[in-house]
Amino acid sequence: MIAVEGLCIRAxxxxxxxxxxxxxTGGYGVLMGKTGSGxxxxxxSIIGLRHVVAGRILLCGxxxxxxxxxxxxxxxxxxxxxxxxxxxxxxQMGLALTIRRVPDAAVKLRVRELAELLGITHLLERRPQxxxxxxxxxxxxGRALSFRPGVLCxxxxxxxxxxxxxxxxxxxxxxxxxRTGVTTLHITHNTHEADTLADCMIRLKDGQxxxxxxxxxxxxxxxxxxxxxxxx
Amino acid sequence: MNAADAAQYELGRPRSARSIALSDTCFxxxxxxxxxxYVLLVIAMLVADAAYMIRQSIRAADQAADPTWAMLTxxxxxxxxxDPKIQYSIWLSMISCTLSAILSVAVAVPLGYLMSRHxxxxxxxxxxxxxxxxxxxxxxxxxxxxxxxxxxxxxxFARSIVYQVPAVILAQFAVAGAFAVRxxxxxxxxxxxRCEQVALSLGCSRAQAFGWVVLPEAGRGMMxxxxxxxxxxxxxxxxxxxxxxxxxxxxxxxxxxxxxxxNVGNLEAAVAVSLIMVAAAVVVLVVARLFGSRDxxx
Numbered sequence: 001m002i003a004v005e006g007l008c009i010r011a012x013x014x015x016x017x018x019x020x021x022x023x024x025t026g027g028y029g030v031l032m033g034k035t036g037s038g039x040x041x042x043x044x045s046i047i048g049l050r051h052v053v054a055g056r057i058l059l060c061g062x063x064x065x066x067x068x069x070x071x072x073x074x075x076x077x078x079x080x081x082x083x084x085x086x087x088x089x090x091x092q093m094g095l096a097l098t099i100r101r102v103p104d105a106a107v108k109l110r111v112r113e114l115a116e117l118l119g120i121t122h123l124l125e126r127r128p129q130x131x132x133x134x135x136x137x138x139x140x141x142g143r144a145l146s147f148r149p150g151v152l153c154x155x156x157x158x159x160x161x162x163x164x165x166x167x168x169x170x171x172x173x174x175x176x177x178x179r180t181g182v183t184t185l186h187i188t189h190n191t192h193e194a195d196t197l198a199d200c201m202i203r204l205k206d207g208q209x210x211x212x213x214x215x216x217x218x219x220x221x222x223x224x225x226x227x228x229x230x231x232x
Numbered sequence: 233m234n235a236a237d238a239a240q241y242e243l244g245r246p247r248s249a250r251s252i253a254l255s256d257t258c259f260x261x262x263x264x265x266x267x268x269x270y271v272l273l274v275i276a277m278l279v280a281d282a283a284y285m286i287r288q289s290i291r292a293a294d295q296a297a298d299p300t301w302a303m304l305t306x307x308x309x310x311x312x313x314x315d316p317k318i319q320y321s322i323w324l325s326m327i328s329c330t331l332s333a334i335l336s337v338a339v340a341v342p343l344g345y346l347m348s349r350h351x352x353x354x355x356x357x358x359x360x361x362x363x364x365x366x367x368x369x370x371x372x373x374x375x376x377x378x379x380x381x382x383x384x385x386x387x388x389f390a391r392s393i394v395y396q397v398p399a400v401i402l403a404q405f406a407v408a409g410a411f412a413v414r415x416x417x418x419x420x421x422x423x424x425x426r427c428e429q430v431a432l433s434l435g436c437s438r439a440q441a442f443g444w445v446v447l448p449e450a451g452r453g454m455m456x457x458x459x460x461x462x463x464x465x466x467x468x469x470x471x472x473x474x475x476x477x478x479x480x481x482x483x484x485x486x487x488x489x490x491x492x493x494x495n496v497g498n499l500e501a502a503v504a505v506s507l508i509m510v511a512a513a514v515v516v517l518v519v520a521r522l523f524g525s526r527d528x529x530x
Contacts, residue, residue, distance in 0.1 A: 049429050069432040076433035082426035086448035095444065096434035140430075147435065 001025045002046065002151055002183055007055035009038070009045050016041060018055075021202050021211045025060070026181045030194040033204030039187045042204070043153050046185065048072050060150045060183075075144030075152040075182070079159060081136035083128035089139050090115075090124040096147040114142040117179070118172065134165035138172070145180065154186040158193060170196045281507055285309065288500050312504035317480050318489055322508065324400065325485040329465040332404035336412035336461035337454055344416025345442070349425065365410035370470030373406055377475040399476035400483050404465035411464050412457040419453025420446070459520035463513055486512075 007019040016038045023029035033039050044050040046057055048069035057065045064072045084092045093114060094107040102110075115121040118138040128136060137157050144152060154173075158166045174197060177184060188194055194201060203210040247255075289307035296302030304310070312318050343362070347355065365373060377399075381390040393399050423446060431441035469487040476483040478492055486509050493502040 044429075047429070047433050049432070068437075069429070070435045070437060072433070074433055076430055078426045078430060080424075080426070082424055082430045084427055084431075084445050084449075086451070095431070095436075099435045099440060099444075143430070143434065 001027075001058070001060055002029065002185055003056075003058040004042070004046065005056045005058070007042070007045060007057065008053040009041055009050060010053050011041060011050070014038065014041070016207055019204075019207075019209050020055075021209050023183055023185060023200050023202075025183055026177075027200050028177050028184045028186065028197050029200040029202055030198035031185060031187045031202045031204065032189070032191075032194055035189075037204045038207070039204055040155055043155055043185065043187055046151075047074050047076050047153055073147070073149050073151065075147075075149040077137070077140045077144050077152070077154045077157045079156045081128075081133075081140040083131070083136055083139065085128055088125055088127055089120065089131075089142075092128075093124075093139065093142045093146050095143065100147060110146060111142075114145060117176070118142050132165075133161050134169060137161065137169060141172075141176070145176070145182070148180070150183060152182045152184045154184065156187050156189070159189065166190075166193070173197055278510060281503055281510070284503055285507060288503075308500040308504040309507060312501050312508070315501075317484070318501070318505060320481050321484045321486055321489045321505075324397070324483075325466060325512075328397070328400045328404060328485060329462045332401050332408050332465045333412075333458045333462040335401070335405045336409040336465075337416075337458050339409055340412035340416040340457050340461075341447075341450070341454065343413045344418075345420050345446070347413075348417050348420035349428075362410055362413050365407045366414075370407065370468070371474060374403060374471030374474030377403060377406060377471060394475065395477040395479070395483065397476075397483060400472055400485060403471035403475045404468045406471065407468060408461035408464040412461040415457035415460055416450070416453060419450050419457070422453075423449045456520055459516050463516045463520075466509060466512060466516075 002023040004022070005020050007016065009016045009019075019042060021029075031039050031042065041050060045052050046059075048064070048067060052065055055065070056063055059072060059074070084095070087095070090108075090111050093111045097107040097110060111124065112121070115124055118141060120135060120138045120142065123131065123135060123139065128139065131139065140157070158169050161169060170193060173184075173186075176182070177197075186193075186197060199214050201212045201214060203212070285308055289303055292306040293299040293302040296306060313322075346352075347359065368376075378394065380386050381394050393402065427445050427449070428441045431445045432438070436444060466485075467487060468485075469491065472478075472483070472485065472488060473491070478484060478488045480492065484492065486505055489505045490502045490509075493499075493505065
């Protein structure tokens with residue numbers, strides 16, 4: 001679960017006050033809003049890259065507001081993929097595990113497993129230079145998922161892709177959500193992307209958050225699940 | 233809207249195509265002429281050095297019994313290279329420039345990184361302080377170093393540093409370091425901070441993110457900083473003269489050799505050593521262009 005309670009963030013003259021929303025465990029939250037409305041700022045606060053003035057951030061029931069990004073256990077995919085240009089695809093996908101002192105053989109196994117899931121096995125020994133936009137995002141996704149994070153944060157991951165690649169990536173993201181059950185927060189401008197993927201829509205408008213559960217999140221009775229009852 | 237309607241809305245008459253073309257030609261001609269004067273000055277200086285050297289070689293050859301052999305053995309560069317004093321000066325220049333360039337990069341990496349990535353109290357002041365060695369007259373740098381070594385704790389080591397070989401390296405480093413810091417800051421400014429942020433989210437500490445992701449990306453910039461610091465050190469003269477002295481076979485580097493040879497009226501040797509320095513600088517520039525990225529404004 002991702003829960004944000006009364007979050008207050010200041011960045012220069014820009015400020016966001018009293019932001020609260022929840023994404024249930026295993027849910028796919030899509031955060032939408034105009035350019036400059038503070039979507040990325042909220043995402044960065046959740047990841048731990050931005051100082052929070054007030055409020056709390058809870059991931060999987062744990063208060064992480066004051067924790068360093070390294071210990072929050074969040075997979076992060078930025079807009080342009082942010083490839084490590086001096087590492088091969090396999091090396092960057094295994095970095096999180098190498099840092100966690102996972103044995104080399106296990107790292108290789110995990111990287112191969114992810115590469116198969118993402119369809120990038122043929123790219124493993126290549127450097128990021130020359131990879132297409134779609135390939136870069138798959139690598140970034142693999143890198144973020146490598147250590148089996150409970151939470152995945154995607155910052156406009158498909159915005160630079162063409163229509164066809166975007167559709168493929170959408171179905172890939174949907175597939176990953178179903179297979180891994182990772183709780184996801186996805187920032188986008190694209191309503192089609194949001195409609196395809198979201199089961200929890202969060203709209204940021206004039207510094208206010210409007211949350212809406214979509215039918216995809218409905219339980220067996222067909223009723224949307226109240227977020228509170230899903231807290232884990 | 234058709235063409236006639238569009239014509240109605242256009243205010244004033246545009247200049248004729250010929251007049252625009254003429255203006256554009258004049259513009260580029262003016263840029264080229266003004267720019268070319270400087271480029272020609274630089275080239276002319278080097279050509280003059282080389283021409284002087286060739287003239288002296290021919291003169292030496294004319295007086296010798298075997299002109300061809302004399303062209304090869306009696307030309308000023310070969311004579312200069314055979315002089316043990318100049319050999320020592322070349323050797324000391326190479327060693328001291330390399331050491332001061334290594335020291336410069338060693339301080340430039342942490343300073344450049346901190347200034348590029350963090351907004352801290354006193355950052356602008358620090359930025360200004362780092363400009364001091366660049367804007368300060370070189371003689372003042374040397375004098376300030378000399379004065380500094382009159383105060384503790386520096387004066388404890390003054391005997392083994394001032395007017396000794398370490399003074400050469402220290403004086404070169406004092407100026408070259410500032411140039412290396414500028415280069416490294418530009419390098420880190422060009423590295424996307426997102427990469428580092430992703431590394432942090434993957435579980436890296438700051439040091440791990442720096443070591444695994446940032447430093448490898450900064451490799452080319454480090455090479456550029458090194459070559460730039462090396463070239464600055466090679467050209468250093470003012471601070472050396474005051475802080476390290478100009479003692480032959482002791483603290484004499486190539487720039488000091490040029491000065492000493494000029495002082496005794498040996499213009500040939502001065503020009504010969506200058507050409508050796510030009511050759512060294514060209515090699516460094518080529519290396520910098522090969523390794524360094526062109527987008528750092530260097």
